[in-house]
Amino acid sequence: MGAINQLFPQPLWQWFEQICAIPHPSGHEQALSLHIQSWAKQRGLAVIEDHVGNLIIRKPASAGMEDRKIVVLQAHLDMVPQKNADKVHDFVTDAIQPWIDGDWVKATGTTLGADNGIGMASALAILGSDEIKHGPLEVLLTIDEEAGMTGAFGLQAGMLEADILINTDSEQEGEIYMGCAGGVDAQISLALQWQAANATDLTFTLAIAGLKGGHSGVNIHLGRGNANKLLARFLAGHAAELGLALSAINGGSLRNAIPREAQCSFTVPAGMADLLQQRVAQYQAILQAELATAEPALKLTLSSSAAPAQTMQATAQATLINLLNSCPNGVIRMSDEITGVTESSLNVGVISTHEDSVTILCLIRSLIDSGRANIESTLQSLSDLAGAQVAFSGCYPGWKPDTSSAVMAIVNDTYESIYHKKPEIMVIHAGLECGLFKQHYPNMDMVSIGPTIRYPHGPDEMVNITTVGQYWTLLLAVLERIPAK
Incomplete structure (x- = not known):
């Protein structure tokens, strides 16, 4: 030093x-x-x-x-x-x-x-x-x-x-x-229902790491991977096929930083373990091909973990996965007036599992008030469809x-x-x-x-x-x- x-x-x-x-x-x-x-x-x-x-x-x-x-x-x-x-x-x-x-x-x-x-x-x-x-x-x-x-x-x-x-x-x-740009924080809360975990199932943790992350405003246009969204994409594609039952999902640490890491814990029937490993390997290959330039160090890790006492009830889990997978993220619109500048964006910054709910923290940014209001409306509609609650706070002007x-x-x-x-x-x-x-x-x-x-x-x-x-x-x-x- x-x-x-x-x-x-x-x-x-x-x-x-x-x-x-x-x-x-x-x-x-x-x-x-x-x-x-x-x-x-x-x-x-x-x-x-x-x-x-x-x-x-x-x-x-x-x-x-x-x-x-x-x-x-x-x-x-x-x-x-x-x-x-x-x-x-x-x-x-x-x-x-x-x-x-x-x-x-x-x-x-x-x-x-x-x-x-x-x-x-x-x-x-x-x-x-x-x-x-x-x-x-x-x-x-x-x-x-x-x-x-x-x-x-x-x-x-x-x-x-x-x-x-x-x-x-x-x-x-x-x-x-x-x-x-101005901005506003959005917190989406989805209530959870739980069920006893199946004692014969196997338990795993899937982690995504190695992403660059960065500033959710300055770097949002660079096409970097959002660990929360990438994890949701895998679950949306394979949870039903694998009989996967989530016990927790967490990712990111700050609403104004593009999340670099995310992980979820879940159970699958013992007979699905081999297919799970195949699907994770296939998904990693897909992401490494898609994000070869933006995220060269991206890595998925599947590991065995301790069995949970409970997992998410099937309907609640499906709603959560659909909510995460459909939530907008990244650049929403580029500016017409200022070449090369993002007008409006959304960062799905933090996902955290609690005793009775999952919360999703997002940061909306926009150069214009109407752009911010449009994204707020989108999140409100999405939350209404999912039966979730959304609260907006900390609005600051551009x-x-x-x-x-x-x-x-x-x-x-x-x-x-x-x-x-x-x-x-x-x-x-x-x-x-x-x-x-x-x-x-x-x-x-x-x-x-x-x-x-x-x-x-x-x-x-x-x-x-x-x-x-x-x-x-x-x-x-x-x-x-x-x-x-």
């Missing part, structure tokens, strides 16, 4: 090393927050922790720049906790272990937290510098962005004084974001693009002057917090930039070292070009 803090720019990477060392998954940001507060107070900076736990840190302008518009640099404190199945790691107590692989920084079997740790590190590095030129600054670090945007929802009007907000949560160098944005023009012109090429002006299919901030700060001018981060929300997450330097150079140049009030 020592080499990380020697990368360019050193102040940023030194902060990122500290961030990695302090556990900060969603809902457990307090230790990192307290560390930052203590450091800021030691430097004589004004620090506010609001009623939900967001941090606002203020720094006066550099000499001669006191008349500039106030800028707030914004990042979120939390990270997505995802790990490989064979990795022993407790995100609440264990540090992230970054390492350098060529021009990339990666983690060891876990998410890295470059989303949004690099952005947070850049803001803190600027606060700690006596040499960077800037006008009056605020830094806003929100809580729980990845799990529900609690911090952005809770930020109150009047807390910020800034005229301009620079969000640091984008993940592609050379792109300037001026809009993002960030509507403003083509007349002054700060976007500054970032665009600055980028072109530094790198002698035009950046891409983009809308991202992910839930940046800007849309929520606009509710209380409708006149604040906003833009989002960041370095190149690959595979966020999964253990393959990595950040490109060269682009971190480019992002830093751009950010500092933009701050110096902020106009007077």
Whole structure:
């Protein structure tokens, strides 16, 4: 880890090393927050922790720049906790272990937290510098962005004084974001009825693993396998043929991460064991052919397991399998207005079996409210047909693009002057917090930039070292070009 803090720019990477060392998954940001507060107070900076736990840190302008518009640099404190199945790691107590692989920084079997740790590190590095030129600054670090945007929802009007907000949560160098998708969580609950397990049946567990997973917005258009849907597809095709009786089905861990692993336990009559093995082998061959490029490490594992006391009653099981198999997933519609950008999508993120029900957690995203409402209606109809209950919660608005944005023009012109090429002006299919901030700060001018981060929300997450330097150079140049009030 020592080499990380020697990368360019050193102040940023030194902060990122500290961030990695302090556990900060969603809902457990307090230790990192307290560390930052203590450091800021030691430097004589004004620090506010609001009623939900967001941090606002203020720094006066550099000499001669006191008349500039106030800028707030914004990042979120939390990270997505995802790990490989064979990795022993407790995100609440264990540090992230970054390492350098060529021009990339990666983690060891876990998410890295470059989303949004690099952005947070850049803001803190600027606060700690006596040499960077800037006008009056605020830094806003929100809580729980990845799990529900609690911090952005809770930020109150009047807390910020800034005229301009620079969000640091984008993940592609050379792109300037001026809009993002909105979203809503959907929880489908299907009641279960149980029956005593047949004592003469054999019990197995079927697991799907080795998938890439990733961000359910940024990566949703890449055609990656969804472990929950792939497992449901097998059950829909072969449960009746095999006399299969489910005792549990579970998959995924976060509604905003494409599920990488899923598994189900079940019984089959002893005479069906050989056919079961054949069908699993055939299905693996089918998936490996279909997903050879998108999921080269995909693997199905069939293993014997302990006999359950009960299995799902046949009608309830059939309803569950049909519900899972027919549930939409992935890209629902591409944007007509913005080439190559997903308009609406759905991620079947988590399946979990409980004592009396199975729950399915989904995240709906859309650039337009009507697109989100259309998917909500689809899930409502599907749930009605299945006799299930669906609840929608945590709805957050999209960030509507403003083509007349002054700060976007500054970032665009600055980028072109530094790198002698035009950046891409983009809308991202992910839930940046800007849309929520606009509710209380409708006149604040906003833009989002960041370095190149690959595979966020999964253990393959990595950040490109060269682009971190480019992002830093751009950010500092933009701050110096902020106009007077």
